[in-house]
Amino acid sequence: MIDECLAVEFEVGGDDCPLAAATRAVDVRIDSRPPQLREDGNVLLQFRAPSDPQLQETLDSDDRVRYLHVSDSRSEASYRCLSKHPCVVHELVSAGCMVESVQYEDGRALVTGAVVGRDVLQGVMERAGKTVGVKLRRAYQLQSQDEPSPSQQWDITPKQEACIRAALEVGYFSIPREATASEVADRLGISKSAFLERLHRAQRTLFEQLFL
Incomplete structure (x- = not known):
């Protein structure tokens, strides 16, 4: 039985991944699914952001971004691409963090997810300390399954x-x-x-x- 499951929020600063770099260049917020590391070493990025030609141009001009696909709606667009840049999020995942989403804005990222137990959280924090500017913003216990929703x-x-x-x-x-x-x-x-x-x-x- 799982005794304690903690919801966590990490703030990442100083990362030079394509999405963080794009939000430094363009005043937009990017809501991303967890990046997926493929067997060929590329990272699959799937995210949503305002429909903005400048954002698309910025991503297109980034040599690390490949196969950018954009599906536009009236006010928002869905993006999909491959990145050759290693992602800090993978370090958190490797240490035991179950990442749910990543939000990029002003060159920073807010990573939300969960860890099982304080020991795992400590391990994630130790791994994060070896990366660029990762700090824990919030951690709180998730509601027990025995409690009514x-x-x-x-x-x-x-x-x-x-x-x-x-x-x-x-x-x-x-x-x-x-x-x-x-x-x-x-x-x-x-x-x-x-x-x-x-x-x-x-x-x-x-x-x-x-x-x-």
């Missing part, structure tokens, strides 16, 4: 809970709003109408339980 506590469905979580993560509820309904829906892999319906049903259920 918000969907169980508040009588909403797991899909409705996922919509609320995704909306919170991308700033949909922020003032001013930092993400559109379409962007949250894309993150969830559902249609905009499905996202809004689940969100509104969840809000109604929560409000009824709180105020009626």
Whole structure:
């Protein structure tokens, strides 16, 4: 049985990987999946960012980037490419960090993931200390499986809970709003109408339980 699973956030500064370098040159935020190290030594990068010709030009001009593919939407684009540059994230993964996502902005990266146990966290930190500018920003214990989830506590469905979580993560509820309904829906892999319906049903259920 796993006694303790910790959610962690690492901040990476001083890394010269293509995505960090691109956000130093262009004022954008890049939301990336964990980079995948291939058997041929290349790194597969899959990420989303605002549709910006300057970003695409910056990546195209980077000699370390190969086979850049861009799929544009009205306000956001999906990118896919290979990189010949080794990624710091692989050092964290090798030490036992289960990386979930990487966010690049202003030349820095925010790595979110999880580790199992304090001993593993210590090992990850020791490995990180040998790399460029990696520091732990936050670590907190994940909810035990024995504890009820918000969907169980508040009588909403797991899909409705996922919509609320995704909306919170991308700033949909922020003032001013930092993400559109379409962007949250894309993150969830559902249609905009499905996202809004689940969100509104969840809000109604929560409000009824709180105020009626």
